[in-house]
Amino acid sequence: VTKSKKPDLSPLLPDDTTLKARRSALVDAVGPGGQGxxxxxxxxxxxxxxALGAATALAAIAIALIVSAGGDNSxxxxxxxxxxxxxxxxxxxxxxxxSGLEAALGEAGIHSQVTWLPAGKVCREPHYKPSVVHxxxxxxxxxxxxxxxxxxxxxxxxxxAWRESFGKHMRGEISDEEMRNSVANINLDPEAFRPDQSVxxxxxxxxxxxxxxxxxxxxxxxxEGPVEPCEQVPAPPSGFGGFGLSEGGGSGYVPRGNAALGxxxxxxxxxxxxxxxxxxxxxxxxxxxxxxxxxxxxxSQLQGWLPKGxxxxxxTNPRYFVPINDPRARxxxxxxxxxxWTAPDGKTQVRETLGRVKxxxxxxxxxxxxxxxxxxxxxxxxxxxxxxxSSGRPVKDFASKAFRxxxxxxxxxxxxxxxxxxxxxxxxxxHRRGGxxxxxxxxxxxVRGGATVERLLEILSEPITSPALRAAAFNALAxxxxxxxxxxxxxGAGRKGDAISWVRERGFGxxxxxxxxxxxxxxxxxxxFGPKATDEYGAPAGTPYxxxxxxxxxxxxxxxxxxxxxxxxxxxxxxx
Amino acid sequence: MAGDLQLWExxxxxxxxxxxxxxxxxxxxxxxxxxWRTADLQAAEDATATVFLEAWRKRRRxxxxxxxxxxxxxxxxxxxxxxxWRSQRRYRDALERVRNVxxxxxxxxxxxIARVDAIRQLREGGEAIRxxxxxxxxxxxxxAWSDLSYGEIAEALGLPVGTVRSRLARARARLGDAFPDATxxxxxxxxx
Numbered sequence: 001v002t003k004s005k006k007p008d009l010s011p012l013l014p015d016d017t018t019l020k021a022r023r024s025a026l027v028d029a030v031g032p033g034g035q036g037x038x039x040x041x042x043x044x045x046x047x048x049x050x051a052l053g054a055a056t057a058l059a060a061i062a063i064a065l066i067v068s069a070g071g072d073n074s075x076x077x078x079x080x081x082x083x084x085x086x087x088x089x090x091x092x093x094x095x096x097x098x099s100g101l102e103a104a105l106g107e108a109g110i111h112s113q114v115t116w117l118p119a120g121k122v123c124r125e126p127h128y129k130p131s132v133v134h135x136x137x138x139x140x141x142x143x144x145x146x147x148x149x150x151x152x153x154x155x156x157x158x159x160x161a162w163r164e165s166f167g168k169h170m171r172g173e174i175s176d177e178e179m180r181n182s183v184a185n186i187n188l189d190p191e192a193f194r195p196d197q198s199v200x201x202x203x204x205x206x207x208x209x210x211x212x213x214x215x216x217x218x219x220x221x222x223x224e225g226p227v228e229p230c231e232q233v234p235a236p237p238s239g240f241g242g243f244g245l246s247e248g249g250g251s252g253y254v255p256r257g258n259a260a261l262g263x264x265x266x267x268x269x270x271x272x273x274x275x276x277x278x279x280x281x282x283x284x285x286x287x288x289x290x291x292x293x294x295x296x297x298x299x300s301q302l303q304g305w306l307p308k309g310x311x312x313x314x315x316t317n318p319r320y321f322v323p324i325n326d327p328r329a330r331x332x333x334x335x336x337x338x339x340x341w342t343a344p345d346g347k348t349q350v351r352e353t354l355g356r357v358k359x360x361x362x363x364x365x366x367x368x369x370x371x372x373x374x375x376x377x378x379x380x381x382x383x384x385x386x387x388x389x390s391s392g393r394p395v396k397d398f399a400s401k402a403f404r405x406x407x408x409x410x411x412x413x414x415x416x417x418x419x420x421x422x423x424x425x426x427x428x429x430x431h432r433r434g435g436x437x438x439x440x441x442x443x444x445x446x447v448r449g450g451a452t453v454e455r456l457l458e459i460l461s462e463p464i465t466s467p468a469l470r471a472a473a474f475n476a477l478a479x480x481x482x483x484x485x486x487x488x489x490x491x492g493a494g495r496k497g498d499a500i501s502w503v504r505e506r507g508f509g510x511x512x513x514x515x516x517x518x519x520x521x522x523x524x525x526x527x528x529f530g531p532k533a534t535d536e537y538g539a540p541a542g543t544p545y546x547x548x549x550x551x552x553x554x555x556x557x558x559x560x561x562x563x564x565x566x567x568x569x570x571x572x573x574x575x576x
Numbered sequence: 577m578a579g580d581l582q583l584w585e586x587x588x589x590x591x592x593x594x595x596x597x598x599x600x601x602x603x604x605x606x607x608x609x610x611x612w613r614t615a616d617l618q619a620a621e622d623a624t625a626t627v628f629l630e631a632w633r634k635r636r637r638x639x640x641x642x643x644x645x646x647x648x649x650x651x652x653x654x655x656x657x658x659x660x661w662r663s664q665r666r667y668r669d670a671l672e673r674v675r676n677v678x679x680x681x682x683x684x685x686x687x688x689i690a691r692v693d694a695i696r697q698l699r700e701g702g703e704a705i706r707x708x709x710x711x712x713x714x715x716x717x718x719x720a721w722s723d724l725s726y727g728e729i730a731e732a733l734g735l736p737v738g739t740v741r742s743r744l745a746r747a748r749a750r751l752g753d754a755f756p757d758a759t760x761x762x763x764x765x766x767x768x
Contacts, residue, residue, distance in 0.1 A: 007694055008694065009608050012620070014604070023600050024596070026596065026629070027595065027596040027599075030632045
């Protein structure tokens with residue numbers, strides 16, 4: 001069976017050494033005396049629908065977990081288990097048997113209203129008077145939303161016991177897993193509830209892992225006084241009811257920008273970019289047979305290094321640049337000028353030129369110079385074939401066999417089939433069909449809105465897009481409320497423009513810088529915006545973790561050419 | 577080199593080394609498939625180890641009908657990916673051990689970049705298939721992302737070949753132009 005080209009997965013597959021090592025770990029595990037696959041325990045056999053996913057964002061009141069609603073239907077909807085320190089743990093496996101769950105919660109001392117809703121429905125709000133419970137030892141609880149690749153466990157017990165476990169977890173004394181097993185995702189302390197207070201729990205299936213109802217999301221609130229029955233109404237267009245969770249179950253997008261810029265000012269800049277795009281006479285088409293797409297970018301990558309050069313390496317060749325996760329690592333920003341010639345068949349010729357390494361302190365800079373200014377690992381002549389350009393900068397030339405999906409020209413031609421009307425384009429990137437009535441855009445801080453902003457910006461970052469598509473993308477962005485926006489932001493190449501950015505998790509975020517006068521995306525980056533990322537990498541907020549600044553692109557006839565210097569100096573000896 | 581049938585017989589009788597051989601032979605194919613399904617390196621690595629642990633645990637109940645364990649392993653992979661968390665809890669300890677060995681050194685930023693690129697390509701390349709309803713998704717995923725034949729896909733999923741074909745036809749109708757090129761050619765090449 002012949003197959004057409006696919007992305008090269010080899011960077012993601014174990015190398016021979018790893019394969020052997022894993023083989024022996026497996027053989028050890030299953031062999032005599034190994035820990036082996038253990039038979040399922042009783043409650044596991046019942047088919048728990050839920051286990052906790054990676055995202056346990058223990059934020060103030062929002063803990064994000066998703067209820068995976070897949071699997072067989074024979075299992076019990078929930079299970080009640082006694083907690084070691086008193087109280088009970090209720091593990092919810094599926095969004096069924098709401099009245100049974102109410103009874104179980106009641107038995108444990110919590111009055112509640114539980115409503116499991118069909119997909120796409122939410123309760124009409126308000127149907128109760130929101131309230132907060134004051135927790136023993138300080139703090140309040142007023143509700144939360146839950147979702148994620150895993151499940152929800154409600155603990156009912158003393159706040160003190162919960163705090164102890166949580167403290168142990170935060171201090172690293174117990175693992176995530178132990179934390180999940182010992183305490184629930186959420187703890188309700190019956191002592192903290194006043195007699196007129198109750199819990200209002202609702203949940204609905206949501207798309208997860210490609211399955212339209214593969215997951216679910218639950219919302220918990222605290223009510224004061226009587227609770228009206230839940231009247232089912234369609235969920236708002238953000239789909240997830242503004243729960244602020246991404247489809248993968250991670251935390252949402254938090255727009256990050258200049259709060260003083262109003263929606264009107266942001267939309268004006270975006271519309272200006274749309275107008276410049278429309279006015280642009282450039283018709284960009286994919287390269288034809290015998291032609292190549294040339295792209296020049298400046299890639300700045302945060303890398304780890306050790307002032308003493310005592311990374312894993314031979315004695316004769318001490319290793320200064322080390323994995324970024326090395327606990328001893330200092331950090332530096334390594335810029336590379338990257339030129340790529342891509343042929344229509346996906347083969348590429350690449351030239352990488354090392355730029356000036358940037359350190360975050362004078363001391364670091366001095367230590368590096370004292371060590372003889374060792375080159376980053378990728379440019380270490382004893383590890384790689386490295387040449388030099390006319391000004392003495394280290395250069396690497398190589399042909400890449402890797403099939404580059406995003407640079408696949410059929411991908412580009414699919415781009416060219418996207419609608420060039422703003423709303424139609426937005427619906428297309430949201431994989432939705434337009435109806436007879438307009439669908440209002442979801443705000444940028446909702447799941448769908450955030451994803452839409454990102455998709456539109458990625459389309460704009462493509463080297464080959466039509467002016468009409470670019471205009472539509474900018475106009476579509478202009479309609480999205482709540483975008484994180486800043487003016488006068490410099491990219492890695494020192495060019496100024498407007499920036500759209502948002503923070504994801506752990507202080508990491510994304511930033512796209514564009515020039516509203518030309519409509520060009522100048523740069524896109526994974527950014528370090530704040531704690532924990534700043535602490536983790538010793539880099540000031542605003543440092544890119546990896547930034548690609550788009551410098552130039554165009555169609556050329558050979559790998560000897562750049563768009564601006566036809567018949568220039570050959571930069572490669574072989575055509576791709 | 578022993579064929580899969582012989583290896584599998586030894587595995588069934590509890591031969592851990594034969595199991596190791598089987599792992600070395602098929603781990604990359606299983607991991608590739610899991611990568612496509614999950615578009616997540618960590619999840620795919622865990623899923624891969626889980627597939628083999630699951631195969632070991634169920635070995636006595638699984639019989640080979642051809643000289644390849646690939647359909648069997650990918651059939652398990654399909655289930656593991658579908659309800660990954662469930663089997664992972666069962667294999668927590670073993671997974672921990674596998675996860676902690678031979679981690680790809682992270683010191684080549686070019687490699688790290690290649691990984692990021694590859695993941696991105698996986699995400700985008702597999703988007704259309706991952707968005708299909710489960711039944712169609714599972715058939716098309718095996719067709720597009722493994723080297724299994726129609727018959728083997730049917731075997732892996734425990735379905736009649738006709739069902740594989742009809743699900744595929746539905747997926748094609750649904751995807752239209754987005755139907756992956758890689759698979760478009762196959763039905764003609766391989767008469768059923």
